[in-house]
Amino acid sequence: MKALIDIAENWFQRQGWKPFPFQKKTWKAFLQGKHGLLNAATGSGKTYALWIPIVLNYTRENPEYKVNKTKGIKAIWITPLRALSVEIQQAAQRFADDLETGLTVGIRTGDTSQSERARQKRNMPDLLITTPESLMLLLASKGYEKMFTTLTAVVVDEWHELLGSKRGVQLELGLSRLKAICPKLRIWGISATIGNLEQAQDVLLGKDDSFRANSVLIRSSKKNKIVVRSIIPKKMENFPWRGHLGLHLLDAVIPIIKKSKTTLIYTNTRGQCEIWFQKILEKYPEFAGEIAMHHGSIAKDTRLWVEQAIRNESLSAVVATSSLDLGVDFAPVETIIQIGGPKGIAKFVQRAGRSNHRPDEASVIYFLPTHALELIEASALKRAVKHEIMEDRIPYLLAFDVLIQYLVTLAVSDGFYPKKIYSEIKQTFCFQDITEEQWRWCLNFITIGSQSLQAYDEYKRVEVKPNGLFKVESRRTAMMHRLSIGTIVSDTMLTVKFVGGGFIGTIEEWFIGKLKPGDTFVFAGRTLELVRLRQMVAQVRRSVKKSANIVSFMGGRMTLSSQMSEILREELQSEAEHKKKTPELKALSSLFERQEMESIVPGEHEFLIETFKTREGHHSLFYPFEGRYVHEAMSSLIAYRLSLLHPITFSIAYNDYGFELLSDQPLDIQQLIDNNLFSSEYLFDDLQKSLNATELARRKFRDIAVISGLVFQGYPNRIVKTKHLQSNSQLLFDVFRDYEPENLLYLQSFRETFEHQLEEGRLRIALNRIMKQEIIWKKCKKPTPFSFPIITDRLREKLSSEKLKDRISRMKLQLEK
Template sequence: MTLLPQALTEWFQAQGWALHPHQLQMLDRAGEASTLLIAPTGGGKTLAGFLPTLAELGAAPAKGLHTLYISPLKALTSDIRRNLGRPVEGAGLAIRIEDRTGDTGYTQRRRQRADPPHILLTTPESLALLLTYEDAPRIFAGLQRVIVDEIHALAESKRGDQLMLQLARLQAMNPGLRRVGLSATVEDPGALAAWLGAGTGVLMADPGPEPDISMLEAGDPPWAGGGAAYAIPAVLEEVKRHRTTLIFHNTRAQAEIFFRNLWMANDTDLPIGIHHGSLSREQRERVEAAMAAGALRAVVCTGSLDLGIDWGDVDLVIQVGAPKNVKRLVQRIGRANHRYNAPSKALLVPANRMEVVECKAALEAVKARDLDGEPRGRGPRDVLCQHILATACAGGFDAGALYAEVASVGAYADLTRAEFDACLDFVATGGYALRAYDRWQRLMLRGGLWTLRDPRAAAVIRQNLGTIIEVETLKVSLKGRGAPLGEIEESFAATLTPGDTFLIGGEVVRFHGLREMTVEVTRDPGRPPKVAVFNGTKFATSTQLSDRILRMFQEPLDLPHHTSDWLNLQREVSQLPRPDRLLMESFPHDGREHLCVYGFAGRNAQQTLGLLLTKEMEALSLAPLGFVATDYATLIWGLEPVRGFALDRARLREGVETWLAGNAVMKRTFRNVAIVAGLIERSHQGRRKSGRQATFSSDILYDTLRRFDPGHLLLEITREEAMRGLVDFGRIEALLDRVGDRVDFRRLDRVSPLAAPLMLEPGKVPIHGQARERLAEDAAREMLRAAGLG
């Protein structure tokens, strides 16, 4: 067993700390090539990951970089530096610990390259940048260990794919490099271990006590909507009863609305804050500092507080709205009682009746430790293109050696040499339709090695590294004072006229105008606000959670009376959806004919289903007028009754591909792919391009490639991304696999109880087709008849 330095052991004892079993086991495994540690939040997993490093550096101080720590969050690196620095300084160990993120100053970054610390804390983006320098082999020459924290969060995104390609580069430089992955919430430990690297061993810590989690009894929820305003008094009472409460929301806009409603009801002036990614960094840091000091009783927040920062005084977590994903819920629950073997306490607040069912399903899943996760699929080729370009910045490379390196990464294990060469050809020349343009002639073969055609291009390539595609936003500042409040989406800002009000940071502000790409406002608490369309993620209910809901429908309903009565009425009038069959209902209402399809496939897939089915109905002269979709169902209305419908996989796929070919979704997806792959620059010579400039460039390129090179690599990638992303056709195919041709079609004489809430949903999509023409003709005839001309 690797032993800790005596000074460090004595310091732990002086603090009254004893190492947990999994922390001691990490010392036992110090020499293993790759280890995935799964430990509950508050279990000291980050310290466990560092203990072998502290032992090795304490026994034999190294010169240069020994351990690289990678986190998905910049804020987490500085938090870890403080927490790790405490025992190192307390024990008097001669170990330098520094962080390097986008916030690190130029002078410090240069010094770190010349004289790296023993332990460097960084992010995937900063690591990507470091690896593009020609002196990267010298910087990483002595690297012994890489620690990837919150690995489950990285494994679900392109950032994770980029990171794994970077680790393959580091492994090539240091064949004996050891990998450590740290996570609290994992649905498939074996799959995550394989993602970290071949031969990774899994260490499961004691999961600790069951969380104390329940649904908040707060009266009757509404039939539709996501604000949960009905629960404000009950939530406020819970805040009063606890020391510190985190109140999570799924979107930033909902967090703003809830915070305002909570503040208006806060008759005892409890200190309450708000925290989300669209607020200014200064405001977020103020809230974090106040939380750390114990000065706040509650924080209304989003995913910005899902990970990392340890606040031991949080004794309650409230999730407002259905959690959509059990793994994310467990992560959020773990923010309460952030101590080893202390049960976390959490309450779920459903926003409407259907969310009562989902919250019940989530409670059962947490109790069964049944976490969810979607398969990631093959490694994305746009990320690979960027990686090839970045590799060229560091010097010449051999194509065969780089292919072998890439193929060693799990996500790219089945990448063929022909696919790799297609990516290399695109990076080198731009592809068939673009190779005549000098700006895309970026690589050349010289002496058997691929190098940059113009070494000066490296600076621009470095400015454009990264896989995070940011929604274009504008800064919001107080007029005349320049004090930043946060950001709003450019598209929302375009709808504002002087005098309009909106919410940001829990405040109502009045819009005055746009000055030098900044939205100028003044505080205006007396006006009813609009709500900014913040670019927070709108989560779809996971497949596993949807399946659990469908199974619940087949059992006696153990739900609050307001929801069980509603669902029992649905059983009497029609039936409840089943896991192995597709329920469709058809009925008249308010002078229109309706069709409701209960696919339980997630919002994006149900939206796509609405587009495809209305096109089918248009072809059958059923005159659809519009539709609305939720995570559970799609409701279509029109002029003709539907008395039967079959879903044909081949026709649906053909329909979605035809629809995508000329749709704005493809152009938006192409823009994102082109940015990641390096075809379109986000920044040039230090100046950031505006969203409109980037979109204009990508639209021209998309139209050019469709016309002259329809088989272009980026168009292939775009089709794959579109089918997997906003369209989510994979969930539709999974639905068809689940139900086959088993359809329960119910023709009713009135709206069913289960369909009724969909009538109240926002986001209705109109269909412009035969039905609109018929209505216009009917209106014209009626006008002529009224005039005595009919």
């Protein structure tokens, strides 16, 4: 083994590099035949940590490799993003070529052409870089077992991004099959830091004792030093509101761009990305040709051009979304600017790691608040980075929709024997507790369509052969299934093309549905006029008119992670007790003073409730600082429990910091305290009644129905519209509710609603914390700085952006008096 490691070290020396200890540890562990998880930061050389031992192992197993190269796939490199790193491919190919191994590296994703796929099918590359979805498509092809006989390694890159998602479950199932058919298989994951690393390794390797006993967790001691610099406005708002997307600080960003070779400006949403790009060019036209935009809806060719331009430093700045978080490696970007709170520590650290991949140099990230209170988030993030606080990623359990899709995938290829597959899936983390009864239900579901759908042939997708083999024989069923493989369910996307035919990108159906021919909108940095909508294609032409319509996308509002909300509360407590004065908290001193004039800044053992009256009615504001999802559930819960005491109707608003109950009569907070309305007792029952849980579960069921194959999303260029998908899935939901309430997919929709959407676990913890705190009820004369963003968010639903700005300006003037 020493001779092999010497080969790697000599190669590093020829490049003028020195291997890091974590790389050498990984080489050694892999060559010893171990499985494992490598914990290393972005840009720290993790590609070479695992690709090098894969190549070295190949040369050891095939001593005549220079004259007699063995055919077939040797390793699979799985990455979560399609914006796949050309650099992973280039780095891997470079080492293989320098050692004269003759090994080839190929990419297979949704962007790979049909001709390239066909070529790969005839002669698979030695290393295949792919996504979880493309791996499943390979398992759905005839003779896949033969294809994988030469496979010796699977590397799952950015495992923390897949863990805690259905794509992660999909991968768990895929790995369970590969383990069974590839006797020499080694499984490795690469993960940036997360709170539950040991559990992450458990989920990746599954419950198979032989894998777990022969595994290792390698942590890189090489820590990226991160410097967080807040862009603090010269004039601070005392009454902040979430509305201007941070554009009031645009002039502060320009000097940062000018003094850096390359700058990445991260926004949280694609809409915000479009607006920032437009506004920089509007105000500083000299940046034309030097600044670009990168997000998932822009055409692939444009994205690849931008990535290459970052590599060769031909752009000064790129405005991007999370499309540049992962999977795209490039030479050191000098500076990162984060616009608005990223809502999570891991995402912030990941983005910071995009700058300065040079050893011993700090990564610099600027934080630009979109409103004043986000400076508290900046102060909290600084502390999280310093103390290395990280979020956990909670794995899914018993995701039956993904299991059903997987079983049909196996039935589409060569078929499967249930006994064999049951023992394999029992070894996965997600399905370790599946019962025989649940397993039989899943088998019935794919063969006869479950109890209430037996009369309909379209749900009988899999046939059972006399020898017990489960197999899909219908070519139509097989084709529809292959088109539906995957667990990412989004709104229907429309293609945007010029009338002359040039492809621009994709836009969600709900946005285009609001426009008429002749309307203009801004997309991919251009002002476009809608000419016509034909067969899911929006045909457009360039326009010189100014447009107020900037493309917005669903999923624009993220919530605070539990660790992020905890350190945010701690920052506020340090302010309440005047113990700590970070530059950010100092900058907010006038806002805090104003808050103290009308109310208080709550301390560690205090829970603040504010009430006041305006022309709109009686406002009651609560500040758990737990993130918008928890507040959505908690506001409905409290409103429901209050209505049981006496009839009262509320209008509800919430943000990441708190929630508001607005009514036409005053609320007696003492009554709320005396009746223990924050108790976590009967939480599940009360939540179901307060939130119309059936309606929420019905919406969640749409995704479950699509993933499990109950509802077909359509053929390419003939996509089923979102509203039709919704109505088809709702019909099935109602059938199960009325005739088959024990249906596992129906029950799963409720479980996911409570566990993932409403974060019932976090809500319970928050309620228990509030019950132990002293409740401070402040009867205020007018809105406070803390209440202002929540009130203005509610107004946003009713007013256009221009009217909203005027209204808020008037309100601020009155409050400042």
